[in-house]
Amino acid sequence: MNEPVLPPIGMLAELTHRCPLQCAYCSNPVELLKANREMDTAGWLSLFEQAADLGVLQVHLSGGEPTLRADLAELIACLAQRGVYTNLITAGVGIADGRIEAWADAGLDHIQLSFQGAFATTTEKIGNSRGAHEKKLDTARRVRAAGLPLTINAPIHRHNMEEVPDFIDLALALGAERLEIANVQYAGWALLNRKALMPEREAVERQVQIVEEAQERLRGIMTIDFVTPDYFAIYPKPCMGGWARDAFMVAPDGTVPPCHAAGTIKSLHFERFGDWSLSRIWHESSAFNAFRGTDWMQEPCRSCERQEIDWGGCRCQAMAIAGDAAATDPACIKSPLHARMGALINEAISTKASDTTPDAFTYRRIGRVTEPTV
Amino acid sequence: MTQTARVRAVVSMQSRPILNSHARLQYDTVREAWALLSPERVFWPNEVSLDILRLCDGRHSVGQMIAILADQYAADEAEITPDVTGFLQEWSDKFLVTL
Helix, strand or coil: CCCCCCCCCEEEEECCCCCCCCCCCCCCCCCCCCHHHCCCHHHHHHHHHHHHHHCCCEEEEECCCHHHCCCHHHHHHHHHHCCCEEEEEECCCCCCCCHHHHHHHHCCCEEEEECCCCCHHHHHHHHCCCCHHHHHHHHHHHHHHCCCCEEEEEEECCCCHHHHHHHHHHHHHCCCCEEEEEECCCCHHHHHCHHHHCCCHHHHHHHHHHHHHHHHHCCCCCEEEEECCHHHCCCCCCHHHCCCCCEEEECCCCEECCCCCHHHCCCCCCEEECCECHHHHHHHCHHHHHCCCCCCCCCCCCCCCCHHHHCCCCHHHHHHHHCCCCCCCCCCCCCCCHHHHHHHHHHHHHHHCCCCCHHHCCCCCHHHCCCCCC | CCHHHCCCCCCCCCCCCEECCCCEEEEECCCCEEEEECCCCEECCCHHHHHHHHCCECCCCHHHHHHHHHHHCCCCHHHHHHHHHHHHHHHHHCCCEEC
């Protein structure tokens, strides 16, 4: 490494893999961890203290469904006392009375609530959970009543892309200050279900127009963040803001990888918190140093003027499509494999052309888990 | 709750800006710099931005803020007015400041 390693700003804490929903695009690994593999309260508290010492300013409490952790208020309080900004990422179904207020009292800063559809039938079908939509609406109201700021997150794919205008209306009506229109990224369960989830080109183009118009119309009223679909892109995203550059994640068992899909790169070894300190993992873990900075880059990234804009894109997508984690992300038009992205779109569309129902989903289920061999 | 209830706030001399409840300005001892924390982003305001943000306490009007800043920077009020109001409008649109 030529440059000094700067402290991390953000941390994604996947507190559990348990979840009441079964979304076929879940970003969790296909091999889900059961409850008995989860780090205990003391482990998380110790991790959070070390994260604050290391310079982490923002923690995203996620899962699975993080509210299934009974100790959530205690975890939030620990972070709040250290001045760390806390963002709870929840599906918002089955949250007991009083808990949202307790998290607010503990110092929670913000809640991000997911909606699988803008209408009950879509939400229930995508999440494979009856009554989920009504529960989410109720959660949104309780979040606002507790005085907490609200972001609505809408993961978008072929089965709900036409509902984008309705998602915008829904988020406005619920009093959200932010709406994320997040096109599904094909990692984890989404990669497994790519053919069933892939949208058509025309639908993507319509969606972009609708979102851009709404962003303009709603300036200063509601922020709309748009996560574009990689397969239809010209340049890749700066995944995680660059590998191990200013953020990382922690799995339910305390394993610390640079991003949530890094486990798909089988050549990497990840350390577990407790075996190593967080500081040592951030600075010395071979997985973190594997793609840090720009030294690891091959052509066309090596001589590209955008190398510190997109940092080579997503390593996991390079692994999945190019079969080489050090290759240029094939989402980039300069990648020799960029045409493969288009071919994968066409392949998915041609096999799904007559099937507009999500019946072909492999729903996310913890029972499906093959326990990791490590 | 209806959509018509939601309109864009526009800065005026009478506005009394206050930091949004979900944004937090705090000194980061690790990096020895002031950070503004918000839901998905951390901002690193420069000295001028910091001086404006510190006056966003819900008590000072924009007009008073401009007078104080003009004094602080030995500048002409009319000269800095567009910069200050532009900054506040932009930060209001980003939901970091409430007008």
